[in-house]
Amino acid sequence: MSTIDPNSLSNLSHITTNHLHLSLSVDFPRKLIHGHVLLSLQALAESSSLILDTTGLIIHSVQLVCPDSSPHLSFKFGNKHKFYGTPLEITLDRPYNKDESLKVRIDYQTTEDSGALQFLTPEQTKGKKHPFLFTQCQSIYARSLFPCQDSPSVKLSYSADLRVPKPFTGLMSAICTGSKDDGDHTIFTWEQTISVPSYLIVLACGNLVKHDIGPRTAVWAEPEFIDACAYEFADLEHIVSLGESIITPYVWKRYDLLILPPSFPYGGMENPCLTFVTPTMISGDRSLVDLISHELSHSWSGNLVTTRNWEHFWLNEGWTTFFERQITEKLSGRDTSQLLSVLGVDELKNDVNRMGVTNKLTNMVPNLTEVHPDDAFSTIPYEKGYNFLYYLQHMLGKDFWKSFYQAYVYKFTGKSIDTDDFKNFLYEFTSSNLGPQGVEKLDSVDWDSWLNKPGMPPVKNEFDSEPMQAPINLANKWISASNSGDYSQVTKKEFDNLSTHQKLVFFTDLKTRQEETPILSESALAAMDSTYGLSYNGNFEIRAAWLYLALGAKYKPVFDAAVSMVADQGRMKFTRPVYRLLAACKDEGGYELAKETFLKLENTYHPICARMVRQDLKL
Known part of the structure; x- marks a missing residue:
């Protein structure tokens, strides 16, 4: 188990993935995906083996890809872990020294135990005529979609070709670079040039149509649902522009939404270029669009600046909730933003009481050794994290805080960080801009209680009670x-x-x-x-x-x-x-x-x- 990420079985400190290419085919009758993944790797220390995370995958072959040949490599599965799957242990052709590069191709297929995949029958869709497939890789399910270093500490670019049966459309969390006929199938090609963690690589396949909202925004849904979805998200382009005005420029080129069938387990999933959205958001009156403000905000916190592992998940969700409420304030007014903050505190109390006020999983930074990240999932990283950032903003001033979080996004774009990285940069930026008086304010923060103690936050923020x-x-x-x-x-x-x-x-x-x-x-x-x-x-x-x-x-x-x-x-x-x-x-x-x-x-x-x-x- 990695010291970098307690929820990964990969040898993360020895070797890392810089890029991967997926070549996959969707097989609805057998309810599986098959194909290969090509990993572009770099040694971080002398390495004679590559250990990858897997769950519920059948591995057909492993090859070293060289300019003049592709020799097969020996591999075996390690001991199965009760939460984290089964490590795929690949013996390399020789020891690789620090900074040496290599490429490894793995041919494989998924199985019914591949938890990232949900194949839906026609009856489970809106149209009731065609099957549907979508994947959900957060938190540790990318390893059941393809063999990988399934840790947010590893960020990589990716490309893909996705072969789907006609008349279906295939979608991925990337920019589509084309499509071509392949008999009774269509092959869609994709490219994501911005580095992302494995949990943000997803795909969907179904009877889907597109409605353009703006020059970089669109909604995808089943035909029977597209008009209602297009109405609900008519402000999508405007919301993206608001996000840019509050944070930093939007760099992902597209911000599309895919409205999924009702079994999607989350409100939304911030997959780059293609946010997955629950149909429970379609209220007919656009009153629930704050969820889109949340998923959009992940384009900066989570997708650009990423938690190093799931113990520091609050860096993804606390910041995203903070940005979401900044956008909501501009979109729907301060009253709505303050109401969301009040409701968030109530949800936080409910989860703390349900989990137990002394339960260490209510820490903002919990210990997840031998814990499935999903078992720690609650409003804690969202609302405790948000309240922490709101408290710091109130202490240091709104104008300073905006300059800080913009500098924070620029500094850590493309990186995976932990709470110490955040804290150290906050001290550095405060010292440079507010001097000793600002540092003195930071020194007065009860950092240990906020970050490492269970229960409710040590400080109660005051929100406007008028609404x-x-x-x-x-x-x-x-x-x-x-x-x-x-x-x-x-x-x-x-x-x-x-x-x-x-x-x-x-x-x-x-x-x-x-x-x-x-x-x-x-x-x-x-x-x-x-x-x-x-x-x-x-x-x-x-x-x-x-x-x-x-x-x-x-x-x-x-x-x-x-x-x-x-x-x-x-x-x-x-x-x-x-x-x-x-x-x-x-x-x-x-x-x-x-x-x-x-x-x-x-x-x-x-x-x-x-x-x-x-x-x-x-x-």
């Missing part, structure tokens, strides 16, 4: 109505006048107070659902927030709606809490219903989601 007053006033009205049994005082109009994020504050406030002491009767919950039309609401954020409140109150009439929610989509943000809350209603039969529902739907979820729900339900 919260209307939803909290409405929550108080419902509590009063519940006490009196008279629901004539609450109207649909008052709820409709709230923004989506204010509605989320409304539900969050009621849920928090309901957990402390029951404040809403069953008749109040029934009246709320019927007045506002919540259980099957078209806005998934509203629908989920209502279910969290109702299930938390053990309100059995929403059980069918909860089952519908986890059947309609597989986004972990919604799916996992609904299953957990349903299962917690043991006396009402919720656990058995949750278990029965999951076992029926398990194969429709992405493998990552299915694994995490299994853990949640202790199956």
Whole structure:
């Protein structure tokens, strides 16, 4: 196991990958991908072997690629690790000295155990006519798509040719350089000249069409969905321009979105040039576009400046959440940005309480030795990281902070860094620009508590409470109505006048107070659902927030709606809490219903989601 990255089995300190080329064919009938990967490598120290990460791959051959020949190399699989897969141990033709280069070609195919891949049946798509394939490589699943040094510490450029059956379109996280017919297949070619970590190499294949938004932006989706998606993301080009004005120029040439089928396990995935997006974002009113601001922000934090390993994941997500809320403030106003910050603190509290206030996985920089990175996944790196950066900005001043983060992006572009790199550069930049007084402020920061202690942050940021007053006033009205049994005082109009994020504050406030002491009767919950039309609401954020409140109150009439929610989509943000809350209603039969529902739907979820729900339900 590497000392550079506890979640990789590669010999990262001896050899590194500078570039790779993928030549792959998609086989829908057999539900696999086959082809080869060509790795361009450089020795970092004397090396006579190459060890790569793999999971669920069949290796056919390994060759050293030389100008005049391609001799076969001997290889074997090492011991399988319970989390990290199986190392592929390749014996090189000779010892390679530091800085020597070599190329290795590996012919292989995926299997049903390749967790990065999800093959969907036609019934699992919007159009119901054609199969679909997409890959998800974050956190440690690139090793199940191709043999590689599957660590964010390794950044590389890549090219690819992707052979897909007609009439399907193949997409990748790169710039398309062409396509050509190959009998009953089409071969698409791709090039990514900017160095990226392995988890950002992805592909998708399906019945897809494109709608151009601007000169460098477009939306891809199934034909049946393209108009709704194009409407939802009409501001995409403008959002990219806002990101540039706040951070630094956008360097990736394209910013396209692919709206995936409902089983996609995340809200979005920041694959370069092609962000993957959940269809649960399509609300019809453009009220959830802040998620796109988040994924776009990864174009700088995560994709350009990358965490060295998953222990420093907050450098990806904390910065991205910070940039997202800067963009949101310009796009939708300060009130929305502040509301998102308030809601983020509530989500952070929920995760800290769920995981345990002394759980070291709630550290901003956790120890992930012998821990699957997905098992540490929570709002901690997002919201604790964001609150840390917001606190530093407040301490040092907005103008200084903007100059710092722009210099930070320029300095570390193309690199993988850890928290010490961030901290050292912050001290260096502060000393140069603010002098001893600035350094003194940094010295007053409780760095150890922020970075290395579990639980909530040591400092509580103050966010503007004004945008919260209307939803909290409405929550108080419902509590009063519940006490009196008279629901004539609450109207649909008052709820409709709230923004989506204010509605989320409304539900969050009621849920928090309901957990402390029951404040809403069953008749109040029934009246709320019927007045506002919540259980099957078209806005998934509203629908989920209502279910969290109702299930938390053990309100059995929403059980069918909860089952519908986890059947309609597989986004972990919604799916996992609904299953957990349903299962917690043991006396009402919720656990058995949750278990029965999951076992029926398990194969429709992405493998990552299915694994995490299994853990949640202790199956």
